Amino acid sequence: MKIGLFIPCYIDQFYPAVGVASLELLEKLGCEVSFPLNQTCCGQPMANSGFEAMSKGCDKNFVKNFKGFDYIVAPSGSCVLHIKEHLHDEDDPKAADVIRSRVYELTEFLIDVLKIEKLNASFPFKVGLHTSCHGQRGLHLASMSELVAPAFSKPGALLNMVKGIELTRPKRVDECCGFGGTFCVFEEAVSVKMGKDRIDEHQDNDVQYITGVDTSCLMHLEGILRRQNSPIKTIHIAEILNSQL
Amino acid sequence: MSSQAKFTHAEAAEQFIADEPRTDWHDDTLWFVREKRDKAANSLPEWEQLRQWASDIKYHVLSNMHQYLEAFEQKAIANGIQVHWAKDAKEHNDIVYKIIKDNQVQRIVKSKSMLTEECHLNEFLGEQGVEIVDTDLGERIVQFRKEAPSHIVLPAIHLKKQDVSETFHEHLGTEKGNHDPQYLTEAARGHLRDKFVASELAITGVNFAVAETGGFVVCTNEGNADMGAHAAKIHIACMGFEKLIPRAEHLGVFLRLLARSATGQPITTYSSHFSKPRAGQQMHIVIVDNGRSRQLGREEFRNSLKCIRCAACFNTCPVYRRSGGHSYHTAVAGPIGSILNPNLDMEANKDLPFASTLCGSCSNVCPVKINIHEQLYLWRQTITKEGLAPKAKSIAMWGMSEVLAHPAIYRLAGKMGRWVVKHLPFLTNNGLNPWFKQREMPQAPKESFRDWYLNNKQK
Numbered sequence: 001m002k003i004g005l006f007i008p009c010y011i012d013q014f015y016p017a018v019g020v021a022s023l024e025l026l027e028k029l030g031c032e033v034s035f036p037l038n039q040t041c042c043g044q045p046m047a048n049s050g051f052e053a054m055s056k057g058c059d060k061n062f063v064k065n066f067k068g069f070d071y072i073v074a075p076s077g078s079c080v081l082h083i084k085e086h087l088h089d090e091d092d093p094k095a096a097d098v099i100r101s102r103v104y105e106l107t108e109f110l111i112d113v114l115k116i117e118k119l120n121a122s123f124p125f126k127v128g129l130h131t132s133c134h135g136q137r138g139l140h141l142a143s144m145s146e147l148v149a150p151a152f153s154k155p156g157a158l159l160n161m162v163k164g165i166e167l168t169r170p171k172r173v174d175e176c177c178g179f180g181g182t183f184c185v186f187e188e189a190v191s192v193k194m195g196k197d198r199i200d201e202h203q204d205n206d207v208q209y210i211t212g213v214d215t216s217c218l219m220h221l222e223g224i225l226r227r228q229n230s231p232i233k234t235i236h237i238a239e240i241l242n243s244q245l
Numbered sequence: 246m247s248s249q250a251k252f253t254h255a256e257a258a259e260q261f262i263a264d265e266p267r268t269d270w271h272d273d274t275l276w277f278v279r280e281k282r283d284k285a286a287n288s289l290p291e292w293e294q295l296r297q298w299a300s301d302i303k304y305h306v307l308s309n310m311h312q313y314l315e316a317f318e319q320k321a322i323a324n325g326i327q328v329h330w331a332k333d334a335k336e337h338n339d340i341v342y343k344i345i346k347d348n349q350v351q352r353i354v355k356s357k358s359m360l361t362e363e364c365h366l367n368e369f370l371g372e373q374g375v376e377i378v379d380t381d382l383g384e385r386i387v388q389f390r391k392e393a394p395s396h397i398v399l400p401a402i403h404l405k406k407q408d409v410s411e412t413f414h415e416h417l418g419t420e421k422g423n424h425d426p427q428y429l430t431e432a433a434r435g436h437l438r439d440k441f442v443a444s445e446l447a448i449t450g451v452n453f454a455v456a457e458t459g460g461f462v463v464c465t466n467e468g469n470a471d472m473g474a475h476a477a478k479i480h481i482a483c484m485g486f487e488k489l490i491p492r493a494e495h496l497g498v499f500l501r502l503l504a505r506s507a508t509g510q511p512i513t514t515y516s517s518h519f520s521k522p523r524a525g526q527q528m529h530i531v532i533v534d535n536g537r538s539r540q541l542g543r544e545e546f547r548n549s550l551k552c553i554r555c556a557a558c559f560n561t562c563p564v565y566r567r568s569g570g571h572s573y574h575t576a577v578a579g580p581i582g583s584i585l586n587p588n589l590d591m592e593a594n595k596d597l598p599f600a601s602t603l604c605g606s607c608s609n610v611c612p613v614k615i616n617i618h619e620q621l622y623l624w625r626q627t628i629t630k631e632g633l634a635p636k637a638k639s640i641a642m643w644g645m646s647e648v649l650a651h652p653a654i655y656r657l658a659g660k661m662g663r664w665v666v667k668h669l670p671f672l673t674n675n676g677l678n679p680w681f682k683q684r685e686m687p688q689a690p691k692e693s694f695r696d697w698y699l700n701n702k703q704k
Contacts, residue, residue, distance in 0.1 A: 023698075045642075048622065049638065133603070190567050192683040
């Protein structure tokens with residue numbers, strides 16, 4: 001089973017520890033993982049801003065890098081959803097189709113493909129789980145509070161395998177944090193207000209960390225937390241699942 | 246209406262949020278309605294099936310519109326109702342005005358109709374010297390204040406009881422500073438009773454028009470549509486053509502979904518069925534297109550016409566709850582408004598599809614399963630293709646796409662970006678960077694993941 005590790009651009013540049021944890025975790029679980037060296041971005045920043053036509057170069061580069069893998073795995077629900085829904089390549093349409101069907105968000109891959117039931121991880125802290133929208137409502141990583149359907153959570157199930165962790169949920173269990181890609185700058189006021197409100201609910205639970213499957217949401221929340229001089233830290237779920245504290 | 250709004254959604258939202266305690270109150274109030282909706286939905290094990298049926302029925306109607314419209318008209322005429330067709334807002338307003346003029350009536354009441362808001366009927370009739378009294382309590386409050394409704398089900402939800410008290414003191418002579426809801430409601434009740442008794446003509450909206458019977462259903466919680474229609478000698482019902490359903494039995498699907506989705510009630514207090522004029526009464530139906538056939542022809546956006554105006558998408562929307570209805574500068578605000586209004590005027594409403602994080606909660610609560618957040622994404626593409634994106638944004642996006650399409654340039658840019666954040670923080674940590682206004686920048690690591698990988702994994 002050959003796995004191509006997709007590390008989204010902003011994780012590559014600003015949160016390399018998330019990439020390291022994802023790689024180490026997959027290797028610990030016996031996967032053969034490689035990191036295609038010329039990858040950049042999924043194209044979502046342009047597409048979500050209405051410039052889908054400008055993401056063609058990104059698409060082509062993505063296909064070139066990830067063609068031929070059995071699975072493509074990334075520690076990001078949002079980027080994976082974008083690839084799944086929007087990756088096209090006029091020069092190699094078949095390869096793009098195959099990639100769309102083989103791309104997985106990390107926790108989805110651990111639960112659905114590797115069928116992990118236990119983990120050798122420990123993280124003795126009180127952690128609040130932020131449910132990221134694209135992973136949840138797009139990739140169905142967790143049940144959605146709007147629907148009349150049985151409850152489940154793939155990230156939650158994995159975190160429950162971690163020794164010592166005390167997992168909490170905010171009162172509004174799956175409300176958006178307000179990051180929203182370029183929304184976070186073009187609608188700055190609403191974006192920050194949404195982030196502050198999420199943080200308040202986690203604060204009510206006395207959490208030490210806020211975790212989730214998307215570094216983009218966490219980066220936004222981290223920016224607000226640091227401005228508030230809050231002791232609460234953000235941490236990507238891969239770092240907890242790979243932790244031996 | 247192609248009047249350019251004074252502020253974009255983002256600008257108006259910023260002004261709204263400047264009063265943070267009030268924003269919190271607005272957010273909590275609407276979240277409470279969302280929670281009531283959740284409880285009501287969860288009380289029906291068949292909820293998701295009902296949504297599917299509603300969606301299927303509406304889609305069937307949209308695919309066979311001509312047939313159902315003709316059938317409806319035929320039946321309605323046979324029932325003694327006068328049917329009028331309006332291709333746009335102007336024709337709609339002219340038809341209503343003509344009925345008023347022909348009958349020489351002056352005292353007119355109107356229950357809630359988002360269509361008449363969309364057509365700006367009140368302003369138009371005002372210009373002709375005709376005054377309409379809105380009889381929905383929330384609508385009457387905003388009418389006194391010369392404001393637009395901020396929510397399609399709860400028109401005055403942006404106002405607190407203190408605001409209502411001041412408004413009533415000014416317009417109804419209630420005691421200054423008396424905020425008691427019971428007292429204020431009684432005052433409104435007395436005031437509106439007088440208007441109903443004196444009214445000569447009543448305008449209502451239409452929630453559902455039944456092709457099979459030629460009748461229609463109007464849903465209210467206050468009974469104000471009935472009071473108007475029963476007291477006046479003329480009843481005009483205004484409807485967008487998408488309000489049609491094929492058969493009366495389909496009401497069993499829609500009435501169960503509508504109030505549960507809107508407010509969490511099992512059913513609206515009054516679901517009134519009108520089928521023919523009573524002796525001596527005139528009954529008119531105005532069927533309006535106003536851009537709907539254009540939307541019907543846009544394959545990607547067609548099913549936005551399934552909307553039954555429950556506003557569940559407003560109540561769940563984290564952006565709406567924190568920016569208020571007026572920030573959408575249109576008759577229908579919220580997520581559904583953001584996919585309907587660009588069809589009415591793309592230039593004037595080009596900001597609306599961007600007033601969303603694309604979180605997808607709207608699509609999940611929609612009782613007729615409109616893929617609202619996907620259409621928001623598609624409107625963004627359409628608006629850009631039409632050349633309506635701001636120039637600076639287009640240039641920035643082009644620059645970004647070039648960098649990200651070329652791995653070597655991307656790596657260089659990333660390295661430079663990290664170097665700048667680390668060594669020249671004043672270049673990013675300043676007032677020109679909207680991220681930095683209320684958030685710290687991410688801390689720059691010494692190496693990228695790729696650098697780490699090359700140093701540690703590939704020897």
